[in-house]
Amino acid sequence: GENVEQHPSTLSVQEGDSAVIKCTYSDSASNYFPWYKQELGKRPQLIIDIRSNVGEKKDQRIAVTLNKTAKHFSLHITETQPEDSAVYFCAAINAGGTSYGKLTFGQGTILTVHP
């Protein structure tokens, strides 16, 4: 089955700096890679996703890159703000295969943005 490794487990930055979180996956058939943000005491919510036919996707201050050959993908947050502080999870899936929608999640990264 799929295995997703996420690094770092904790990340501390100053407001205005950039933050990068990296994930690697094992199943070359995986073709959908979402990122979820979970604020303290709240549910995980999708913030951005990327499909295997795309190398990069941006949405305002956040971007995701995918390297299919190396089987890794990364989340980039620019101009970080205190409200970006949360736990971020990457995930992978072979959407449309026999995975029945089961996402494999990374272990999570606790991002703290200091004012």
Next chain:
Amino acid sequence: NAGVTQTPKFRVLKTGQSMTLLCAQDMNHEYMYWYRQDPGMGLRLIHYSVGEGTTAKGEVPDGYNVSRLKKQNFLLGLESAAPSQTSVYFCASSYKRGSGEQYFGPGTRLTVT
């Protein structure tokens, strides 16, 4: 459109007690999932369902049972609670032929003493 809802929000059980967590979704999703979230462990899949009347085991199914008698509801049962089951439980749902995006409920914080 409420999305995915869970009841209860909080619960404290004594070891050996039983309880049922209810998940409901109003998006007509075929797939539903139960996860547990522990510090440093991320989200681990307990059981899932690909349609009404069907269930399957996930990564950590021991000590839990599930049922999906109606498409919109997915129940998670603990027959004899143990302290190791102290966790935050999330339900999620997704479309069968969708992007793969899962929609999460607000979570249930369970403490077993």
